[in-house]
Amino acid sequence: MxxxxxxxxxxxxxxxxxxxxxxxxxxxxxxxxxxxxxxGCSGPPAEPILPYVRAPEQSVPGQPVYYATSVVRNGYGAGVLVKNEMGRPIKVEGNPHHPASFGATDAQTQAMILQLWDPERSQLVMRAGEVSDWTMLEQALAPRRAAWQENGGAGLRILTGTVTSPTLAAQLEQLLVRYPAARWHQHDPLHDDAGLAAARLAFGRPVDFVLKPAQAEVIVSFDADFLGHGSASVACVREFVRGRSAIDPKFARRLYAVEACPSLTGIAADHRLALAPCRIEAMVARIGAHFEVCGAPASTADGAVSRWEHALIGALERHRGTSLVVGGGALGPEARAIILALNAKLGNMGRTLQPIAPVEARPESHAASMASLVADIQTGAVETLLMAEVNPVYDAPGALKFAQALRRVPCSVHLGLYRDETARVSTWHIPAAHNFEHWSDVRVPDGTAGIVQPVIDPLYGGRSVHSVLAWFNGEAGLPGQALVQRTWRRLRGDGGFDAFWAGALQQGVIDGSAASAMSLPALSVLPLPPDPPLARHALPAVFCSGAAIGAGELANNGWLQELPSPITGITWDNAVLIGPATARGLGLASGDIVRLGGDERAVEGPVWVHHGHAEGCLTVPLGYGRRAAGAVGNGVGFDAYPLRPRSGGPAWLTVTPTGRHHNFAVPQKVTEMEGRELARSGTVAEFRRNPHFAADKEKSGTLYPQFAYESYKWGMAIDLNACIGCGACSVACQAENNIPVVGKEEVRRGRIMHWIRVDRYTDGGGIFQPVPCMHCEDAPCEAVCPVGATQHDSEGINVQVYNRCVGTRFCSNNCPYKVRRFNFLQYASNGAADAARQNPEVTVRRRGVMEKCNYCLQRITSARLDAEQLGRPLRDGEVVTACQAVCPANAIVFGDLNDPASAVNRAKASPLNYALLGELNTRPRTSYAARVRNVDGGLA
Structure with a gap:
């Protein structure tokens, strides 16, 4: 009709x-x-409609509720605030009171919202691939538990990842007291076994170290990406960029990086040197010999390395007590121990490097622990194996052959968020509760503890590791909250516990729980690093975590798979990184598929030739090639774990070309500026000679009519001196604005949908430049839109009216910054899980319309409404965009340009401020501060 x-x-x-x-x-x-x-013509709904009978505490319809909790990754925590809309967690923000986040997060933490709502998470208890339930599991394990009561738990083994949770540690200790013959093993593929061994070698005991970059004037990084990876990276970035401004007359901090593979730390450095790991260890030994912490090595350095060593020795001598030497990556325990001794010799301990008692509940070598477990399995000593939130069938070193060993265990029980590779080999699989669905606690690298509180009921009936261990301990049915409270009653006492508990939940951090400083014994002369093995036809290979997906546990997360690698720009893939001279010697080019041969087996993967990579070695990213990650992560990239040796350290691999080629999906095709001044940079000396070296030339005149903004006039400033290129802003914008994932093939066609991208340029050693919509005052996109879909609002924001857009794409063609995104296909999913996690304040765009950054207009509107209810104007800092909120480096500032005292006006008053493509006179509202390098004259 x-x-x-x-x-x-x-x-x-x-x-x-x-x-x-x-x-x-x-x-x-x-x-x-x-x-x-x-x-009148429709019947009853196909599904029952249930009333909202369990509203979140203190919820007001239409108003979000924020919960303070902690996220756990690789055993360590970070404090966050989770935004709930009518009981639905939709966004993660950093907790400003937490020492591991300081109000910021990383890309992986942002993507946990997508993981929470992933419909491919495990939802059923499985027995040998068949659907079962928890009651059947209890009945199957009951006879075994009765036998443990008699034999003290003989044959029982527990395998976990890194444990810093006081509650989990107490439960494991209780289990081992209850069953003294049982054994607890640990496995984390990214665990720093070398760092633990180095502390034992240098000080005779396990010691953790808290980096304090803000207190250091000179930082030397030997293959340690402390800004880009690790549980403390967000805090390190925040401290590193604090005061790192050439405008500050006290500016003196200088960062040197010596590394094999380019990293975020290396690109942020004032000076970077690419060396193979064995050559880095030799350099460390020679510098250590100069400061008399080790014997003199037999090898001598070539000209370039010798010049670097002379510069580093001079810098460290001049900054005793205000320097920081960091080691990591592929360096062995001996080199790492020498680095610790250097810090002690220079007087850095307690100033820039704080020693504390180990934060881990049981500091041990995970490689040795796994080897011991496999040995027990092979001898038949293991009858029951509980694996809690680990995936060793996939990520254990290939030399261990863990999958074959697991099949020999009579009863194996796997607890995991997904029915992954290990779950498919295990006898039993239990769906795990997500980080946002259960009670727990966790410590951060400085020892500070935080409570993990649920922000939503378990979506798929998952169980926490605490509830599973409670059953093993004879405490079935004890709630997770009660278990955590019991732990903290024991640690804090009953006096005033209710007030303490309420404060811990509200603040998200437990005051006074940080580890105290410890004193270390005197050092003796340390041994030298061993000589590398002779391998005529093999190259040393360094294994590292995937660009965004970690060790592979986040492989089924489309936001992270589609986030371009900050080093290579590759999405939806991993690659064997190799230097250009080494590639020429092997006859290889980027995309060529090679066969990597190790001691146990060979793996094929594509090569990426990187001009910043060290010669004579390889870098192989882990975490890809999953077989049971889910529809998103399966078959993405190649699996490099089979190549890892038992020790988990570097390996020597043969490289054989196969003659085949692989096509990568790389959004940014050109990484050189070709003489254009896009991401501008200079040196401290240049700045002091001419503070305005990066400023635009004055331009006058415009054909556009001028408009007086009488209320607010929004603008943004981005500091390239602070940006480290981590990409967290892209993922935060994606979560906030319901930006879809398009997939590898669409990325290849140039159709990636990120509203803010991070361009990377190799000029001058490397520089990153976040690029959102510029919100030009004289916007080229507005003049060409035939339907008026793109226009300015009364506060100067270049808005996109989606229901007007007819998809001509004239605006994108006329945009010199290429920041407008067109929905060529229906990228946004209509599934229930996607709808549940979406921000209800942002329209989900349809196929055939243009979209782009709008300065988080919904946040501006929400803050304005709150201010109007109080009868006052908006104050500076009350509107924080998603990219600004997430940035660990505080590189993005947003605010009202009509407020002379606003932070954004102070940023734009910098002599380093300039407009991207300012010569076009588009008068963008977003501007940049040029990067300034504090170069060493001896290395210039």
């Missing part, structure tokens, strides 16, 4: 007033018919 009325409507002419009234009557009839069709 409505279609017939619409046909009649189209036949009515529009040249007479009476006809116009007739058209109005037709529209009324059509609206009435549509209403009748929806109300």
């Amino acid at each position: 409505p279609s017939l009325i619409m046909a009649a409507y189209r036949r009515i002419p529009i040249h007479a007033e009476a006809d116009f009234e007739g058209r109005r009557r037709v529209l009324k009839l059509m609206a009435a018919s549509a209403a009748l069709a929806g109300a």
Whole structure:
């Protein structure tokens, strides 16, 4: 019926007033018919509609509720605030009171929202691939538990990741007391075994170290990406960029990086040197010999390395007590121990490097622990194996052959978020509760503890590791909250516990729980690093975590798979990184598939030739090539774990070309500026000679009519001196603004949808530049839109009216910054899980419309409404965009340009401020501060 009325409507002419009234009557009839069709002609809903009977505490319809909790990754925590809309967690923000986040997060933490709502998470208890339930599992394990009571738990083994949770540690200790013959093993593929061994070698005991970059004037990093990876990276970035401004007359901090593979730390460095790991260890030994912490090595350095060593020794001598030497990556325990001794010799301990008692509940070598477990399995000593939130069938070193060993265990129980590779080999699989669905606690690298509180009921009935261990300990049914409270009653006492507990939940951090400083014994002369093995036809290979997906546990997360690698720009893939001279010697080019041969087996993967990579070695990213990650992560990249040796350290691999080629999906095709001044940079000396070296030339005149912004005038400033290129802003924007994932093939076609991208340029050693919409005052996109879909609002924001857009793409063609995104296909999913996690304040765009950054207009509107209710204007800092909130480096500032005292105006007053493509006179509201490098004259 409505279609017939619409046909009649189209036949009515529009040249007479009476006809116009007739058209109005037709529209009324059509609206009435549509209403009748929806109300009277439809039957009952296909699914039952349930009332909202369990509203979140203190919730007001339409108003979000924020919960303070902690996220756990690789055993360590970070404090966050989770935004709930009517009981649905939709966004993660950093907790400003937490020492591991300081209000910021990383890309992986942002993507945990997508993981929470992943419909491919495990939802059922499985037995040998068949659907079962928890009751059947209890019945199957009951005879075994009865036998443990008699034999003290003989044959029982527990395998976990890194444990810093006081509650989990107490439960494991309770289990081992209850069953003294049982054994607890640990496995984390990224665990720093070398760092633990280095502390034992240098000080005779396990010691953790808290980096304090803000207190250091000179930092030397030997293959340690302390800004880009690790549980303390967000805090390190925040401290590193604090005061790192050439405008500050006290500016003196200088960062040197010596590394094999380019990293975020290396690109942020004032000086970077690419060396193979064995050559880095030799350099460390020679510097250590100069400071008399080790013997003199037999090898000598070549010219370039010798110049670097002379510069580093001089810098460290001049900054005793205010320097920091960091080691990591592929360096062995001996080199790492020498680095610790250097810090002690220079007087850095307790100043820039704080020693504390180990934060881990049981500091041990995970490689040795796994080797011991496999040995017990092979001898038949293991009858029951509980694996809690680990995936060793996938990520254990290939030399261990863990999958074959697991099949020999009579009863294996796997607890995991997904039915992954290990779950498919295990006898039993239990779906795990997500980090946001259960109670727990966790410590951060400085020892500070935080409570993990649920922000939503378990979506798929998952169980926490605490509830599973409670059953093993004979405490089945004890709630997770009660277990955590019991732990903290023991640690804090009963006096005033209720007030303490309420404060811990509200603040998200437990005051006074940080580890105290410890004193270390005197050092003796340390041994030298061993000489590398002779391997004529093999190259040393360094294994590292995937660019965004970690060790592979986040492989089924589309946000992270589609986030370009900050080093290579590759999405939806990993690659063997190799230097250009080494590639030429092997006859290789980027995309060529090679066969990597190790001691146990060979793996094929594509090569990426990187000009910043060290020669004579390889870098192989882990975490890809998953077989049971889910539809998103399966088959993405190649699996490099089979190549890892038992020790988990570097390996020597042969490289054989296969003659085949692989096509990567790389959004940014050109990484050189080709003489254009896009991401501008200079040196401290240049700045002091001419503070305005990066400023734009004055331009006058415009054909556009001018508009007076009487209320607010929004603008943004981005500091390239602070940005480290981590990409967290892209993922935060994606979560906030319901930006879809397009997939590898669409990325290859140039159709990636990120509203803010991070361009990377190799000029001058490397520099990153976040690029959102510039919100040009004289916007080229507005003049060419035939339907007025893109225009300025009364506060100067270049808005996109989605229901006007007809998809001509004229605006994108006319945009010199290429920041507008077109929905070529229906990228946004209509699934229930996707709808549940989406921000209800942001429209989900349809196919065929243009979209782009709008300065988080929904956040501006929300803050304005709150201010209007209080009868006052918005204050500076009350509006924080998603990219600004997430940035660990505080590189993004947003605010009102009409407020002379606003932070954004102070940033734009910097002599380093400039406009991207300012010569076009588009007058963008977003501007940049040029990067300034504090170069060493001896290495210039």
